[in-house]
Every structure is written in structure tokens, then in C-alpha cells.
Amino acid sequence: MGLLDNKYVLIGGGSSGMGPATASLFAKEGAKGIGIHYASSQNKAEEIARNITGTESFILKADVSNYDEVQAMVDNFVSRWKRIDVIVDYAGAPATIESWSKNALDLDDNECLKPFMVDFLGSFHFIRAAKDHMKRQGGGKIILTSSSPTIRGDPEGFAYTVAKGGIRMMVKSLAPLLMKDYNVYLHDIAPGTTETPANRRNYTDERWKELSREIPLGRAVYPEEIARVALFLASDLSSGVVGQTIVTDGGEVRL
Numbered sequence: 001m002g003l004l005d006n007k008y009v010l011i012g013g014g015s016s017g018m019g020p021a022t023a024s025l026f027a028k029e030g031a032k033g034i035g036i037h038y039a040s041s042q043n044k045a046e047e048i049a050r051n052i053t054g055t056e057s058f059i060l061k062a063d064v065s066n067y068d069e070v071q072a073m074v075d076n077f078v079s080r081w082k083r084i085d086v087i088v089d090y091a092g093a094p095a096t097i098e099s100w101s102k103n104a105l106d107l108d109d110n111e112c113l114k115p116f117m118v119d120f121l122g123s124f125h126f127i128r129a130a131k132d133h134m135k136r137q138g139g140g141k142i143i144l145t146s147s148s149p150t151i152r153g154d155p156e157g158f159a160y161t162v163a164k165g166g167i168r169m170m171v172k173s174l175a176p177l178l179m180k181d182y183n184v185y186l187h188d189i190a191p192g193t194t195e196t197p198a199n200r201r202n203y204t205d206e207r208w209k210e211l212s213r214e215i216p217l218g219r220a221v222y223p224e225e226i227a228r229v230a231l232f233l234a235s236d237l238s239s240g241v242v243g244q245t246i247v248t249d250g251g252e253v254r255l
Contacts, residue, residue, distance in 0.1 A: 002030025003235035008081045010035040010074070012064065012126060013091030015045040017196040018145075021223035022088055022230050023048055027055040029231060033081045035060050037073065037091065064091045064122030067129070074129040084133050086234045088143045089126050093118035095160060100202040104158035115163035123167050127174065131182050139183030143233050144171060148192040148249040157202070164190075168245050175243025185242060187233045192249025195220040217250030 009026050011019050014036035034057045038045035045059040062073040093115045123144045134140030150165035171188040178184040193211050212219050229248050232238050
């Protein structure tokens, strides 16, 4: 028996970062079907889907900043499997080391808005697109991703941090409504310095070593560790937990 036996899961931003680790773990825990969302990396999404063992899987493309595309993707998922039990959304705007370290006060409107369109609005679009499907089947779980710097603030990656902070407030604001009216759990994982290719691109090797030394854990958090938190929130183990942000950053931020 697995923690996700007979569950159907859609992983937003599933083609990179924490998506592959989550897909693999959820399959091992009995998920009956897994959808891998991607925006542009079709080859990566196909490779991840092929590597999932013990469960059905398929890939879905959508620009998460476009609500109609997210709704069509979720409808496609439900049309295939007749239900959608869990959404884990990792989809986020890409960043270069130059844009990440750019002085926050020098950012133009487009640079500020891009993370809001992908990270914040994309998360909201998943909720809007799935809530009625989940209500009809008796409930479900939606797990979003913010970032632990949203708790303390950080001038680096300013637009990203502020957009991710909006996700935390979205969870706090919408979780009671979704629970009462839809029987849908809404949660948020807040990673810190995480060992993903996208994060590594934002820092020089020396700066990455410095960051790692500053973490109480003594290293960056691994994607598999984020996946295990997602598993807890997606499973019945968290049945009494509603509307929470789970900080998973090796102790960088302590609540």
C-alpha cells in the first residue's frame, strides 16, 4: 500500500527542477496516473514520463500565465482519467544570474511583472481551473510553491521574491474558502537554496559554496527532500493540516 494509491496527480512545471523527483516518488507511492506539465521543454517532459515506472503518465503543454490554456490542460487531464486528486505546482519564470542579481530599483515594469504572470497568476490559474472538478469528485489537494526568502525579504531576485510572497498570501486567503466550499486543501511549500540546475545558474560556484556554508543544514536542500514534503501534503498524513506554508530550506529561516 502506498500513500497515494489510486490517486491522479498533475505536476505543474514537472519537466525540470523538483518535478522529476516528485513524479518518481509519487509513482513509488502508488499514484495511478501522473501528468507532467511543461511550457517549452517537451523532450525533457517526455523523458521524465518515460522514466516513471509503475504508473501511467502523459505530458501536457500550457503557458500557465494564460488561464484558458491552464483550463484546457486540466480539462484534458480530467477527460483522460475522469478525476484530478492532486496538483503540485512548481511552474515558475526562469531567471538568469544577471536578472537575479540586478539592483531591485533598476528593474523595469516588464521585469517586475514576469514572475507575477507565471508564478503568482499561474498558481491562481491552477486553482481556478481545478476547483470545480475537485468539488464534483468530493475534494482534492492543491500544493503551490513559494520561497523561504518571502518570509524575511531579499533584495536579490526581488521580483521573484515578491511574486512568491503573493503565493503565500494567496494560500492564507483562499485556503478557508476552498476547504469550506470545495473540500479542497490548499498548501504551499517554501524552499530556500535548493540543488536544482535553475538555481545553480543564478550563482557563481563560489557564491553557491558561500550560501551552502551559511545554511544550518550545511548544504542546499535536495529536490527529493522537497518531493517528500509534497508527498506529506498530498497524502492523508496531512488530513488535519489546512492552508499552511511548509518551509523546507535547511534552517535558513526559522518561524
